[in-house]
Amino acid sequence: MSCRYYKNQSKLIHRPLSTGCSYERIGRGKPQVDVLGAGSGGGEIDVHILSGIQAEFPNTALTVDIVEPSTQLSDNFRALVMKTPNLQKIPFSWHIVTCEGYEKQIKDNGASKRFDFIHMIQMLYYVADCPGTIRFFHSLLKDNGKLLIVHEAAASGWDTLWKTYRAELCTKTISDYLSAGDIKVHLDQLGLKYEEHHLPNTLDITACFTKGDETGELLLDFMTEQDHFYQSLNPDLQAGILDLLRNKCSTEKDGRILFDCSLSCLLVHS
Numbered sequence: 220m221s222c223r224y225y226k227n228q229s230k231l232i233h234r235p236l237s238t239g240c241s242y243e244r245i246g247r248g249k250p251q252v253d254v255l256g257a258g259s260g261g262g263e264i265d266v267h268i269l270s271g272i273q274a275e276f277p278n279t280a281l282t283v284d285i286v287e288p289s290t291q292l293s294d295n296f297r298a299l300v301m302k303t304p305n306l307q308k309i310p311f312s313w314h315i316v317t318c319e320g321y322e323k324q325i326k327d328n329g330a331s332k333r334f335d336f337i338h339m340i341q342m343l344y345y346v347a348d349c350p351g352t353i354r355f356f357h358s359l360l361k362d363n364g365k366l367l368i369v370h371e372a373a374a375s376g377w378d379t380l381w382k383t384y385r386a387e388l389c390t391k392t393i394s395d396y397l398s399a400g401d402i403k404v405h406l407d408q409l410g411l412k413y414e415e416h417h418l419p420n421t422l423d424i425t426a427c428f429t430k431g432d433e434t435g436e437l438l439l440d441f442m443t444e445q446d447h448f449y450q451s452l453n454p455d456l457q458a459g460i461l462d463l464l465r466n467k468c469s470t471e472k473d474g475r476i477l478f479d480c481s482l483s484c485l486l487v488h489s
């Protein structure tokens with residue numbers, strides 16, 4: 220969901236990531252840690268993760284491969300690396316392709332690098348074949364490697380909103396919404412072992428309920444992936460979505476309406 224409010228979303232997942240998974244398990248006893256980020260966007264979360272691994276293992280070499288189809292976001296990520304002193308000596312390999320494109324390249328080349336840690340953070344709803352993508356990236360793990368999937372939690376506000384209005388909302392970059400609950404079904408069917416950490420979080424969407432409030436309208440655009448919520452959707456649909464957001468996706472506290480944007484962190488073992 221890359222749009223104007225995406226930065227806020229990044230900030231939201233920044234905090235729980237640092238508590239959801241321990242970096243210790245990723246690098247314990249290894250002379251080198253090879254990391255792959257799939258769908259890394261502008262790299263804000265990756266930089267946080269890489270800095271965490273480095274802090275935990277200051278004497279361990281790190282290599283990083285990034286699979287990200289957006290040239291613009293990859294450029295932003297490169298610029299961020301340049302601004303982050305502790306990351307400047309790490310060798311980065313930039314793959315400006317989708318996960319599907321990367322899989323094809325690897326299969327065409329016949330051999331591939333393997334990784335200690337692969338992460339997919341809020342990107343699996345963009346791939347056409349979710350179980351196939353998980354199976355492929357899981358096959359790139361070394362022994363004792365970990366695949367981290369961070370995704371919107373089952374029964375979160377996102378899940379409720381996007382599944383209730385699937386037909387109306389899944390018409391742009393997301394062709395079929397899936398939550399961490401759906402991803403767990405795929406993991407179970409693939410026979411993969413994983414652990415789950417729930418990451419509770421809320422987003423104050425009070426402004427969405429004041430028509431004409433600019434921030435509220437931008438938030439509505441972001442949450443429904445519309446260019447202009449009030450111009451793009453018919454009045455019945457607008458009313459239905461606003462009612463659902465308020466009464467089924469949120470809680471109220473001290474007069475503020477707090478949207479449930481909890482995440483699940485699925486740590487899949489090799």
Ligand SMILES: C[S@@+](CC[C@H](N)C(=O)[O-])C[C@H]1O[C@@H](n2cnc3c(N)ncnc32)[C@H](O)[C@@H]1O
Binds near residue numbers: 260286317342345
């Ligand atoms: C919501 S953003 C998440 C970015 C980053 N992981 C984060 O949490 O800050 C989704 C990212 O997936 C990328 N993406 C979209 N389709 C993809 C695909 N088929 N394969 C890999 N990445 C994709 C987008 O360009 C975008 O950077």
